[in-house]
Amino acid sequence: MMKNSFKSVIPETTLRRMVYYIRCLNSFKKEGVELIQSEDIAKKCGVKSSIVRKDLSYFGEFGVRGKGYDVASLLDTINGIIKTFGQMNAILVGAGKLGSAIIKHSSENFNVKIVAAFDKDKRKVNKIIEETRIYPLSEIEGIVREKKVKIAIIAIPPSDVQSVVDILVKAGIKAILSLALIPINVPDDVEVSFVDVLSEVEFLFYKLSLRRNR
Amino acid sequence: MMKNSFKSVIPETTLRRMVYYIRCLNSFKKEGVELIQSEDIAKKCGVKSSIVRKDLSYFGEFGVRGKGYDVASLLDTINGIIKTFGQMNAILVGAGKLGSAIIKHSSENFNVKIVAAFDKDKRKVNKIIEETRIYPLSEIEGIVREKKVKIAIIAIPPSDVQSVVDILVKAGIKAILSLALIPINVPDDVEVSFVDVLSEVEFLFYKLSLRRNR
DNA sequence: TTGCTCTTGTTATCACAATCACATAGTATA
DNA sequence: TATACTATGTGATTGTGATAACAAGAGCAA
Numbered sequence: 001m002m003k004n005s006f007k008s009v010i011p012e013t014t015l016r017r018m019v020y021y022i023r024c025l026n027s028f029k030k031e032g033v034e035l036i037q038s039e040d041i042a043k044k045c046g047v048k049s050s051i052v053r054k055d056l057s058y059f060g061e062f063g064v065r066g067k068g069y070d071v072a073s074l075l076d077t078i079n080g081i082i083k084t085f086g087q088m089n090a091i092l093v094g095a096g097k098l099g100s101a102i103i104k105h106s107s108e109n110f111n112v113k114i115v116a117a118f119d120k121d122k123r124k125v126n127k128i129i130e131e132t133r134i135y136p137l138s139e140i141e142g143i144v145r146e147k148k149v150k151i152a153i154i155a156i157p158p159s160d161v162q163s164v165v166d167i168l169v170k171a172g173i174k175a176i177l178s179l180a181l182i183p184i185n186v187p188d189d190v191e192v193s194f195v196d197v198l199s200e201v202e203f204l205f206y207k208l209s210l211r212r213n214r
Numbered sequence: 215m216m217k218n219s220f221k222s223v224i225p226e227t228t229l230r231r232m233v234y235y236i237r238c239l240n241s242f243k244k245e246g247v248e249l250i251q252s253e254d255i256a257k258k259c260g261v262k263s264s265i266v267r268k269d270l271s272y273f274g275e276f277g278v279r280g281k282g283y284d285v286a287s288l289l290d291t292i293n294g295i296i297k298t299f300g301q302m303n304a305i306l307v308g309a310g311k312l313g314s315a316i317i318k319h320s321s322e323n324f325n326v327k328i329v330a331a332f333d334k335d336k337r338k339v340n341k342i343i344e345e346t347r348i349y350p351l352s353e354i355e356g357i358v359r360e361k362k363v364k365i366a367i368i369a370i371p372p373s374d375v376q377s378v379v380d381i382l383v384k385a386g387i388k389a390i391l392s393l394a395l396i397p398i399n400v401p402d403d404v405e406v407s408f409v410d411v412l413s414e415v416e417f418l419f420y421k422l423s424l425r426r427n428r
Numbered sequence: 429t430t431g432c433t434c435t436t437g438t439t440a441t442c443a444c445a446a447t448c449a450c451a452t453a454g455t456a457t458a
Numbered sequence: 459t460a461t462a463c464t465a466t467g468t469g470a471t472t473g474t475g476a477t478a479a480c481a482a483g484a485g486c487a488a
Contacts (some may be wrong), residue, residue: 010424011475019416020395037435050434050477057437065436065483081424087417097318101311102411112412112419123422130331151418153411176419177411181234183260191421195414197316197367197391198326200407202233204365204389205302205326207405210224227445251465263465264447271467279454280464 018082020045021052023111025075037068076210087110091149091173093164094156095119095127095134098179102153114153116143120160137167143173155179165179217259228269232296237264237325239289250344251282302326305363305387307378308370309333309341309348312393316367317343328367331359334374351381369393 028036038056042049056062056069059081063069088111092099095117106112107130117134119125127134135143143149151171154164158161158180165184168176171198175191178184184192221272238258242250252270256263266334268282270276277283297303302325306313307329321344331348333339341348349357357363368378372394379398382390389405392398395413398406 012421013435013475015420015424016413018420019413023395029397039435044397048477050479051475053435053437054476061437063436064485066434066485082420083423084416084419088416090415097311097315104311104411109412112415119342124422151415153415156386175422177414177418179411181237183258186222191418193418194413195411197409198320198323199230200391200409201304201326201365201367202231202298202302204391204405204407205298206229206232206296208364208389209279209297210229212417225445253465262447264449265445267465267467268446275467277466279452279466281455396476 012057016056017045017047017051017055018078020047021055022075022078025071025078028071034071035068036071038063040068042046088151089115089147089149090146090151090153091115091140092117092132093119093137093140093152093154093168093177095121095124095129096155099112099153099155100129102155103132115147115149137164140167141171144168144173150174151177153177153179158182224272227407228272231259231261232292233267234261234291235269236289239285239292242285248285251287252277254282262424270287284295295390302365303329303336303361303363304365304367305329305358306331306346306355307333307351307355307366307368307382308393309335309338309343310369313367313369317346321345329361329363351378354381355385357381358387364388365391367391372396 009178021041024041025036028040034169038049038052045052053063056074059078062074062077069147090112092102092114095103096119099117099119103114105118106114114132117129117132118137118140119134120137122136124134125136144152150173152175154161154167154168154176156164161178161182161184163182165176165186169186169190174189176184176186176193178192178194181194181196186192227311235255238255239250241258242254252263252266255266259262259266267277270288273292276288276291304326306316306328309317309394310333315332317331319327322344328346331343331346332351332354333348334351336350338348339350358366364387366382366389368375368382368390370378375392375394375396375398379390379400383404388403390398390400390407392406392408393410395408395410
């Protein structure tokens with residue numbers, strides 16, 4: 001069996017930073033910049049240049065020593081490895097305030113596209129937010145299969161989370177981003193991550209509080 | 215000079231988990247549970263019991279071997295160390311969809327309270343969202359000083375970020391949570407962290423994409 | 429070709445976090 | 459009081475990521 005050219009295990013932290021690097025590269029490309037150095041990316045992303053080089057090295061050797069990286073070909077190569085090709089379709093469950101804000105946010109961001117939203121509240125069904133239609137939960141499975149969506153964002157009350165997750169998993173969703181902070185049970189092949197503004201704020205409070213105690 | 219009882223350097227990851235533990239303890243307390251074991255906290259927070267014990271041990275010895283932890287006294291002790299005492303006041307800059315969603319979210323969560331919101335759009339000024347009034351940016355400094363707020367959440371377009379951050383720092387804010395993903399310049403004594411739903415989604419895409427390549 | 433400059437790619441080291449395994453110290457029972 | 463039992467607290471180990479420092483490679487000029 002042939003091995004891929006890039007290292008098979010890429011650190012999570014590297015993958016997280018790749019998001020910024022790629023945005024940064026796209027922005028350089030748009031500005032017409034053709035050649036850049038690790039230092040340029042580093043400054044724009046707020047990290048050290050040695051980290052940028054190390055991160056890129058997990059994927060292969062793309063630069064020219066003494067010169068730097070060719071923006072266009074670096075982008076092409078990375079896009080060839082991480083096969084998203086710019087367009088990333090996801091669905092959203094929960095079209096409350098937070099959910100709507102995410103739809104709006106994504107409509108302004110060309111990368112992630114919310115192709116369908118779902119809500120259990122019948123009054124919200126069939127409404128359209130920024131070109132995204134809201135469907136009843138019963139249509140999750142059909143739409144996920146039809147559009148071959150692999151990622152779901154859930155912005156629903158904690159009490160509804162596990163039952164919705166079960167529907168999503170059954171429908172074939174392979175990664176879930178939850179905005180509610182309760183543990184989720186999924187099969188091993190489903191990725192889960194959490195984002196919560198308020199617990200991040202609490203964390204900052206703790207940090208400040210302990211800092212003063214030192 | 216007297217040293218505190220707890221270790222002076224508590225890992226970031228531990229501090230992040232403390233947020234969950236404390237929520238979990240409060241929930242146990244509300245249910246009337248008086249005695250718990252590390253295993254109970256672990257299950258509820260989705261981590262391993264050995265991590266719970268290790269995390270707590272950074273703050274001191276609170277448990278009774280063979281028995282477990284007394285919920286009330288554990289909460290009291292931790293609250294005595296992390297001096298937030300339940301109420302955590304913060305301000306919010308940017309009262310768009312995302313900002314409003316955060317205000318609503320925090321009004322449902324008893325821990326973090328948004329005491330004032332700010333927006334540069336004059337049409338939004340003086341509106342009230344869930345009991346939180348919106349002020350013009352010019353009033354940031356006065357209100358921050360008056361209410362002694364130390365933490366700010368910013369939900370504004372990237373292009374406005376640095377100028378608002380400068381105002382916040384000048385006003386005495388000591389921690390900033392930004393929902394826009396661009397680097398921020400602050401003095402060393404100001405903590406900064408970032409939360410962005412869409413880049414987390416992109417990260418998940420990358421992860422799935424690479425997984426299939428293995 | 430040689431030598432100089434520049435920036436990459438990588439190695440070696442350090443720092444930090446997760447995990448395990450068990451000694452320890454308490455409870456409960458007879 | 460002795461014995462069994464239980465869950466904590468922690469030292470040792472492993473694993474992972476960040477950092478620094480430098481060798482290697484490419485361009486360029488004389």
